[in-house]
Amino acid sequence: MQYLISVIDDKSNPGSTDRQPAISAFNERLIAEGYWVFAGGLADTDAATVIDNRGEQAVFSDGPFVESKEYLAGVWVWEAPDLDVALKLATEASKVCDRKVEVRPFR
């Protein structure tokens, strides 16, 4: 079973910026234990572009699709046998990256 772990940051109360070494160590462990599928940190939401090509012409707009105080700062994809395993890892992940995380199963 694969789970998407979204790292949620808060513009008015951001998590600390010195977490990279701890995250790298955690990622190495995820790989060694067979949970790791993918991980990536995202650039600031200001760097986002929204494209809507459902109409006659593609419309590009600058910025994220929704402006909010909380935003997606990065993602992991894990392979885990069940939610208990995913939640246990996510509990560590939140501590390691000093941010809230959301666990959501893939269909």
Add this chain to the structure above:
Amino acid sequence: MSAADPREAITRAHYEEWARVVASLTRRFGDLDIAEEAAAEAFATAVERWPAEGVPPNPGAWLTTTANRKAIDRIRRENKRDDKQAEAQMLDADSPEPLGAIDDDRLRLIFTCCHPALAMETRVALTLRMVGGLTVPEIARAFLVQETAMGRRITRAKAKIKAARIPYRVPSADDLPARVSGVLAVLFLVFNEGYLATGPDTNPVRLDLTAEAIRLTRLIRALLPDDGEVAGLLALMLLTEARRTARISATGELVTLDEQDRGAWDAALIAEGHRLVRERLAAGVAPGRYQILAAINAVHTSARDIRHTDWSQVLALYDQLVRLDASPIVALNRAIAVAELDGPEVALAAVDRLEDKLAGYHAYHATRADLLRRMGRSQKSRAAYDKAIELAGNTAEIAYLTRRRDQLG
């Protein structure tokens, strides 16, 4: 076929076998929804057939076998035969249960229903449906929610369990204490809603909910006999339930502990509660929250009348509880014991310090009202009663507070 009254046999089987049937089907088919529906169909079939054909010699086995067939029928109907897993499960559906697996199944079911990834109100509803066997309309009524809304809540929970793969498993030893404490929180909430039912059209005590909470806690106790907090919660519920009939007057008014007819307390429940508290004391392990609350109730139920209550013991237990749980509600209850030992003035000072946190809680105002009344400060007492009445949700409590207020000089 036995000659037992079929209707009584069905009620009894529902009481005793529902959780077993749902639990064993959930393990076999890996799907709560299939298990719940098949169990309900099996009981409906029993209602149809037992009166005509007689009650089977082993109702539990009959229900499990019938429910298994219903589940297989449903899987076939939904054309899942290409699903290898379902096929494998169907093949052994009529094979005998491994010995001792059934109790573990019920425990698995309870832990799944009380999973921390589900909202508290969802855990309560799901536990009452899957483990307790209450119907959706019964649960909806118990929590004053529309039936459709309650149905949706349970359906959503089953869908999440499936989609997110919440495991059907007894948690590992590391996680067990936290997870058991989550299960106990669900049962305590059910009990409290029964004991202090809210709503103007609700009975002040909901015996269906208190009885169900006690029954499920007894079940957990049988499955986890060495867990101190399970024993503590059961003792707490029994010692509270023992006073139920003395706690509401003939006119539907709350009777406080000091005015209760102690002869009307249920001696058998008190004896059982005291036995559990003594068992935990003898275990010599530091007690958790429920064990301390049970011990406090044991002190109260040991006193012949209110004057014989060992208040210093009660206060010592509250001091112990404060160290585990620094919540303002514990502090409020501790202050009530302080009033008995050091007088209402000292207690009122302690209660007033809780205003920031408890201003919206009726018991805070009711406690203040009572302390102010005892100090002869009628005007302030009246204002506190007014506030308590405004915030209280239990009809018996409102009746009691109103009488007390109207008796002020």
